Amino acid sequence: MEEKKKILLLCGGKFAFKAIQLLAVEKYLFGIGIGEGSEIIVDALERECENNDIPFQSFSNRKSISEMRTWINSIQPDYIFSISFPFLIPDDVLAYGAEKFINFHPGPLPQYRGVMPIFEVLKNQEKETAICAHFMNSKFDEGNIIFNDPISIDKDETYGKLAVKLSSRVAQVALNVANMLQFASKIPSSIQDETESYYYEKPQLSDTYINWKKMEASEIIALINACNPWNTGADASFLGEQIKIISASLIHEGHNNAMPGTILQLAEDNTINVACSDNQQIAIEIMSTDEGIMTAKQIMANRNLTGNIFN
Template identity: 35%
Template sequence: MNKVIVFCNNRMALPAIQILAQHQILSGIGIPDTNTELEQECRHFFGASNISIQKLEQKTLAEVTLNWLQTTQSHYVLLMTFPWKIPASLLNTLPNKFINFHYGLLPQMRGADPIFESIRRQFNETGITIHIVTSEIDKGPILITQKILLDKHITHGLLCTRMANLAAQMSQQLMHLLNQTNLPDGEVQSEHEAMYYNRANLNDVIINWQTMDSKSIDALIRACNPWNKGAYTSHGNWNFRIIAVTDAGQSDTNSTPGTISRGENNECHVHCKDNRKLNISIIHSEEGFFEGNMLFEFGIKSGNYLN
């Protein structure tokens, strides 16, 4: 049975790693040296086994990986949430030995955080693509794809959990391929369908009340929950983040987008450009986490604007 080493940087990889360990094909776990929390968690779960856990440094990745594969007699390296590009020297020395779990559909969702983008852009589906690693990021031949339907209430955190569980299922499918004499060539990606999304920057997580409709605002907020503690907005010089909203129905006025009004149950409503209102359910500020109507306690009044 072919052995594998897993490189990871997020606990989202743990369910799949546990499956590999249960089937006794996991020989090692590699974690960037800056992620001490994940290292401790892996040592807690796997420290009593014969699975080696290695801190990785980017500058010595090639040398350490080659030595580690030899000492553990491993055949493949699986990348799950791993942030670094694999050096060309390694890919040339060990062709078709590095396999990536991409937490989005390829080639339509290339990039650093397809989970964020799939929610923000209100896609109907996403999924996981397992592909062979090549020198070009997210462009290698596809081995396995499975899809997840996205509902209108999904958050970044909920989707990460679903992805983690799906990756565990797909790791069992992958094991059958890894135990073949030769790894399948995989399906070449269509460049005609390809899209690449950069990692979200500050401007990507700020609500623009003037240009975004209520559905786009809700989607952005869910895409930022919980990793960014919500999407940014402001009142005057005070910045805070909205973590959750609910639809509050049709706006009964032609209010300027971003206008605050008080609902019947002391709810804090904000008017949107599509003449709908959103009820602000939860916010986060330097002072802490609060229900949305606490905005009135912070001095915001009906008729005020969010920037």
């Protein structure tokens, strides 16, 4: 039986854990490096590696990347896979071998380059995303594409739900690529089309803040879902307080052109109905306030907020 290719996996945390498990079961995994993970995740992964005699290395900051080439040389892997590794791999490390480094990006390339494509595809109301397998170069997400593996986005999918779905899919995609490499010395790839490329920076407050005057109801719902749970919801302000809307749904009902952001009523289903700029309404179910995470009914209890406006 032909000896399995030795794969070293660079990761950024639990998003890669299903891939780690699958590659280990299939006897491809010969080393794990983690970058900038939480202490709990790093410690757990290190213990698991020790128990299974798998080389492990933590790269806690960009400076520590200088140690990566020596570590790779000590393991001598056939290929290095990357799943959500947070740091750019420098040229001296990439020089270990041409087309030896393969990244698995949780979004279609070249349209969704950047650190959080899951947020961006949801915010932009895409119907489909992808896991993109591509060779790595000295720039983020710009190496030649091996393939984009498409994944449908369900209606009202949140960031958390889509991340879990993509974590399972990236495991299978990584295994598929490992199997391809096992039986082929070279994998076809194509240069990215720069006319279709866009790089999204890490979201800032301006990206997660609801603009009631400009955003339509469907855009607001998409933003709320894209912010749940990583940002604890979409940002807004109400009566001078910064709040986050965690869960809401679209109501296909007009409101006689009330000012966008106006609370219309506490509905019978215990949601707060709010007017939007396109003469539609959203029904807020859960919010995070200074008092804690609360349902709409809890927020409206003992106070009449109807007619007040979100900013």
